[in-house]
Amino acid sequence: MTELVYSNSLMAAEGERAIQKLMDLVNSDEEFILAVEGAIATKNDGLFNIIGRWQGEPLTALKAAKMLGEKAMHIIAVGACATHGGFSAAKPNPSGSVGLQTILPDKKVIKLPGCPTHPDWFLGTLASLLMYGEIELDRRDRPLLFYSTTIHDRCPRRTYFNQGIFAKKLGEKTCLFKLGCRGPVTRTDCPTRQWDGYVNWPIGADTPCIGCAQFGFPDQMSPFISFDTTEES
Amino acid sequence: MQNNRIQMIQFEINYTTNEVNNYMRMLYQVGDIYNKNILLNHLWEKVNYLGYLNQLMTTYIPQSQLPQKPSPTVPNITVPNKTFTKEELAKVTGKNGNPAYIAVNGVVYDVTNNAAWAAATHFGLSAGNDLTQEFKSCHPSGQRILDQLSVVGRLVL
Ligand code: SF4
Numbered sequence: 025m026t027e028l029v030y031s032n033s034l035m036a037a038e039g040e041r042a043i044q045k046l047m048d049l050v051n052s053d054e055e056f057i058l059a060v061e062g063a064i065a066t067k068n069d070g071l072f073n074i075i076g077r078w079q080g081e082p083l084t085a086l087k088a089a090k091m092l093g094e095k096a097m098h099i100i101a102v103g104a105c106a107t108h109g110g111f112s113a114a115k116p117n118p119s120g121s122v123g124l125q126t127i128l129p130d131k132k133v134i135k136l137p138g139c140p141t142h143p144d145w146f147l148g149t150l151a152s153l154l155m156y157g158e159i160e161l162d163r164r165d166r167p168l169l170f171y172s173t174t175i176h177d178r179c180p181r182r183t184y185f186n187q188g189i190f191a192k193k194l195g196e197k198t199c200l201f202k203l204g205c206r207g208p209v210t211r212t213d214c215p216t217r218q219w220d221g222y223v224n225w226p227i228g229a230d231t232p233c234i235g236c237a238q239f240g241f242p243d244q245m246s247p248f249i250s251f252d253t254t255e256e257s
Numbered sequence: 258m259q260n261n262r263i264q265m266i267q268f269e270i271n272y273t274t275n276e277v278n279n280y281m282r283m284l285y286q287v288g289d290i291y292n293k294n295i296l297l298n299h300l301w302e303k304v305n306y307l308g309y310l311n312q313l314m315t316t317y318i319p320q321s322q323l324p325q326k327p328s329p330t331v332p333n334i335t336v337p338n339k340t341f342t343k344e345e346l347a348k349v350t351g352k353n354g355n356p357a358y359i360a361v362n363g364v365v366y367d368v369t370n371n372a373a374w375a376a377a378t379h380f381g382l383s384a385g386n387d388l389t390q391e392f393k394s395c396h397p398s399g400q401r402i403l404d405q406l407s408v409v410g411r412l413v414l
C-alpha cells in the first residue's frame with residue numbers, strides 16, 4: 025500500500041545513493057506524500073542545514089524542501105520545528121530558521137506541532153490521507169482529530185483549578201497553573217491519549233505542561249516553570 | 258415542525274445517554290490503559306454532545322415554557338476609581354506574591370487567575386505592562402475577551 029522512499033533513519037541506502045532515491049522520485053511521475061521534520065534554515069542559501077550531498081555538492085534542506093514540496097500530493101510538517109520553526113527558530117535564530125510553510129507559501133501544509141509530535145498524530149494523519157485522501161483541519165491546518173480541544177478542557181486536575189487549589193512545587197498532585205502550566209493555551213489530546221505507550225503525560229507526572237504543541241514554542245511558552253509567582257487567591 | 262425537531266433532539270439525547278452508560282460499563286471491564294484512554298476520550302465527546310443538544314433544545318422551546326432564570330445581571334462595566342501610573346502598573350507583575358495586572362486601552366485588568374496567564378505570562382508577554390498594541394494585533398475583535406476580565410482601574414499617562 026505504501027512505499028517508504030526516503031527516511032534518513034530507516035532506509036538502508038546511505039550517502040549519494042540515498043539522495044538518489046529522492047532525485048529519482050522528483051524526476052518521475054509518481055505521486056508521493058512529503059513529511060518533513062526539522063526547520064528550514066534560510067541564511068547563507070540554507071547552508072546551515074545540509075541533508076546530504078548530491079553530485080559532490082551539498083544538498084540543503086531549503087533546496088530539497090522546495091523541490092519536493094512543489095511536486096508532493098500532500099505535505100505534512102511534523103513537529104514544532106517543521107511547523108513554525110520551533111527550537112531552531114528560537115531567539116536569536118542565527119540560522120534564519122523558518123517553518124515549512126514559509127518557504128512553500130502557496131501549498132497546503134498539514135501541521136502537526138509538538139515537541140515531539142505524538143507518533144499517533146503522525147501515523148493517524150498519514151493513515152487518514154491514505155484511506156480517505158484527506159483529513160479535517162482547523163484554521164491553522166492542524167488535524168481536528170488530535171488538536172481540537174485544549175489540554176485544560178480535559179485535564180483531570182481541572183476541578184483543582186476551578187477550586188483555586190494550586191501546586192506550589194513540582195510533585196504536588198493539584199493544578200499546576202501557578203507554576204506556569206500552558207495547558208489552557210495548548211490544543212492536543214494529551215489528557216486522554218497520553219505518552220510513552222499511553223501510560224503517562226507531563227501533568228500526570230506532576231510537572232506543568234510547557235506548551236510544546238503550541239505555535240511559538242519555545243520562546244512564547246517560556247518560562248517553563250516559575251516559583252516566585254502570583255498571590256494566593 | 259417544531260415538535261418534530263424537539264422529538265428528534267430527545268431521541269438523540271436518549272441515544273447518547275445510552276452510549277454514555279455503555280462506555281462507563283466498558284470502562285469497568287477494560288484492563289489496559291490504552292483502551293481506557295480511548296474510552297475516556299469517547300466519554301468526553303459524548304458529554305460535550307449532550308451539552309450541545311441541551312443548548313439546541315432551548316432554541317426550539319418557546320421562551321414562555323423555559324424555566325425562569327433570574328434576569329441576567331448587567332455586567333459591571335463601571336471602572337473603579339483607582340488609577341495606575343505606568344510605574345505603579347510595573348509593580349504588579351504577578352511575581353513574589355503580587356497580583357498580575359495588565360492594561361489595555363487605558364483600562365487595568367486583573368489576570369492573576371486567568372487560565373491563559375499561567376505564571377503571569379502569556380505568549381511571551383508579562384503582566385505589569387500596557388499591552389494595548391499586542392492585544393490589538395492578536396485579538397483584533399477581542400472585546401469579548403476583555404469583558405470577561407475583572408477591571409481594577411484606569412491607566413493614567
Ligand atoms: S494542571 Fe494545567 S491544564 Fe490542568 S487544570 Fe491546571 S492549568 Fe489546566
